[in-house]
Amino acid sequence: MGEQGSRGPAAPARLRAGVPDATVARLPGYLRALRALADAGRTTVSSEALATAAGVGSAQLRKDLSHLGSYGTRGVGYEVAELVFHISRALGLGRRWPVVLVGVGNLGHALAGYGGFDDRGFSIAALFDVDERRIGERVGEQRVRHLDDLDDVVGAFGVCIGVIATPAHAAQDVCDRLVAAGVTSILNFAPTLLRVPPQVDVRKVDLSNELQILCFHEHRKGFALVEPLLDESMTGEVSA
Amino acid sequence: MGEQGSRGPAAPARLRAGVPDATVARLPGYLRALRALADAGRTTVSSEALATAAGVGSAQLRKDLSHLGSYGTRGVGYEVAELVFHISRALGLGRRWPVVLVGVGNLGHALAGYGGFDDRGFSIAALFDVDERRIGERVGEQRVRHLDDLDDVVGAFGVCIGVIATPAHAAQDVCDRLVAAGVTSILNFAPTLLRVPPQVDVRKVDLSNELQILCFHEHRKGFALVEPLLDESMTGEVSA
DNA sequence: TTTTGTGAAATGATTCACAGCC
DNA sequence: GGCTGTGAATCATTTCACAAAA
Numbered sequence: 108m109g110e111q112g113s114r115g116p117a118a119p120a121r122l123r124a125g126v127p128d129a130t131v132a133r134l135p136g137y138l139r140a141l142r143a144l145a146d147a148g149r150t151t152v153s154s155e156a157l158a159t160a161a162g163v164g165s166a167q168l169r170k171d172l173s174h175l176g177s178y179g180t181r182g183v184g185y186e187v188a189e190l191v192f193h194i195s196r197a198l199g200l201g202r203r204w205p206v207v208l209v210g211v212g213n214l215g216h217a218l219a220g221y222g223g224f225d226d227r228g229f230s231i232a233a234l235f236d237v238d239e240r241r242i243g244e245r246v247g248e249q250r251v252r253h254l255d256d257l258d259d260v261v262g263a264f265g266v267c268i269g270v271i272a273t274p275a276h277a278a279q280d281v282c283d284r285l286v287a288a289g290v291t292s293i294l295n296f297a298p299t300l301l302r303v304p305p306q307v308d309v310r311k312v313d314l315s316n317e318l319q320i321l322c323f324h325e326h327r328k329g330f331a332l333v334e335p336l337l338d339e340s341m342t343g344e345v346s347a
Numbered sequence: 348m349g350e351q352g353s354r355g356p357a358a359p360a361r362l363r364a365g366v367p368d369a370t371v372a373r374l375p376g377y378l379r380a381l382r383a384l385a386d387a388g389r390t391t392v393s394s395e396a397l398a399t400a401a402g403v404g405s406a407q408l409r410k411d412l413s414h415l416g417s418y419g420t421r422g423v424g425y426e427v428a429e430l431v432f433h434i435s436r437a438l439g440l441g442r443r444w445p446v447v448l449v450g451v452g453n454l455g456h457a458l459a460g461y462g463g464f465d466d467r468g469f470s471i472a473a474l475f476d477v478d479e480r481r482i483g484e485r486v487g488e489q490r491v492r493h494l495d496d497l498d499d500v501v502g503a504f505g506v507c508i509g510v511i512a513t514p515a516h517a518a519q520d521v522c523d524r525l526v527a528a529g530v531t532s533i534l535n536f537a538p539t540l541l542r543v544p545p546q547v548d549v550r551k552v553d554l555s556n557e558l559q560i561l562c563f564h565e566h567r568k569g570f571a572l573v574e575p576l577l578d579e580s581m582t583g584e585v586s587a
Numbered sequence: 588t589t590t591t592g593t594g595a596a597a598t599g600a601t602t603c604a605c606a607g608c609c
Numbered sequence: 610g611g612c613t614g615t616g617a618a619t620c621a622t623t624t625c626a627c628a629a630a631a
Binding site for chain 3: 393394405410413417419422423424425
């Protein structure tokens with residue numbers, strides 16, 4: 108709770124059902140891989156094959172799944188459908204989760220139409236903005252509403268997840284209003300650190316951060332080409 | 348390298364300058380906090396204050412900075428400007444990084460105009476799409492070009508970072524073309540696992556994954572309200 | 588006195604390797 | 610024979626706590 112950041116620290120207190128955070132973060136990937144397998148007609152899969160499809164090691168996959176229970180068959184593998192069910196349940200996807208999205212600029216539009224939204228167990232309860240020119244605009248199934256209606260919607264639909272797609276300068280205020288309305292999980296696309304009470308979860312997605320991290324590795328790849336050459340030439344071990 | 352995923356595993360081989368991945372992932376946050384501090388007129392800051400501004404613990408901040416060098420003054424703190432310089436350098440932000448963006452739908456538009464792009468050391472070398480109706484469209488400073496021009500642009504600008512903002516079904520092909528053109532770091536917004544050669548870095552941003560992770564915690568908050576009550580009532584320890 | 592920098596301890600995550608089951 | 614589930618071992622990260630420096 109209150110971790111924030113795509114690669115945030117582990118949640119300090121795990122109340123029950125000790126599924127490690129690192130495992131939880133990989134479960135959606137397993138689900139996606141399983142669905143692709145199911146679409147391809149597979150009904151059963153080994154840890155090796157599923158791990159490859161999900162881009163992890165097979166030992167890691169088995170360890171991850173072992174935190175959820177024992178749903179495989181030795182010598183055979185896993186039932187695709189059964190595993191989808193158990194992972195979905197562990198993630199709390201047994202129900203439909205209404206989500207509110209605040210900020211209907213380009214990013215908001217993109218998120219609203221992402222597909223992976225309505226597709227999985229999420230549905231957009233409402234879209235909000237404060238720009239009068241956008242209020243009333245139709246986006247997908249929804250009409251954009253004024254942020255002042257937030258409390259009504261959150262109350263009526265029992266929303267507990269909010270997505271912030273506003274400019275940075277508006278994000279903290281929107282966040283405060285979401286929290287005041289009763290939202291307890293926030294996905295923040297604005298490049299700001301949000302201050303929230305401890306019971307509220309925040310995850311952050313930040314383009315600039317991601318680019319800078321890539322940059323670090325890229326930066327180092329440059330040296331990887333140069334430094335070994337230098338090192339070798341200095342020891343006279345050049346082979347070519 | 349080849350890690351993929353916002354919370355991917357640690358890069359297996361660190362070639363030089365042992366900055367842990369977890370630290371690298373936090374450096375952009377420190378940079379942002381420092382700039383906010385600088386804008387507010389601060390010229391010096393303690394680890395405690397900076398840590399608070401960045402949303403981490405002060406011990407963690409100091410340990411992270413210690414991987415870059417020893418740039419503080421005991422009893423005083425850090426020079427804001429100096430620290431910005433050293434963190435920027437560690438991240439490889441000493442130069443301007445040209446970036447290509449493929450996929451100019453809503454998401455692509457949002458990314459192109461994000462601000463945090465041109466703002467930090469990144470510049471968009473070109474925007475690409477394959478939809479004939481979009482080719483030639485102006486977005487910001489740029490004109491949308493056909494993906495077939497990719498090689499030319501990557502060659503001419505020495506681009507090594509690519510951003511994929513296409514639908515999922517097109518992502519792997521776009522990725523292959525980026526890699527073939529010489530791009531070695533990819534930021535992927537499409538909900539697919541990309542297959543890349545080992546020297547290529549991929550980071551993934553996926554709305555649906557993030558929502559599902561939030562969902563897990565949300566799901567558990569529900570039990571936090573119910574289960575302790577059950578446990579207590581079963582032991583007869585109810586105090587109210 | 589204040590605050591950094593850092594060994595050492597504690598915690599957490601991943602990988603190994605194999606016993607156990609089909 | 611093949612594959613899962615899992616303790617034990619390894620590796621990484623975070624936190625503690627304090628000596629050293631200004």
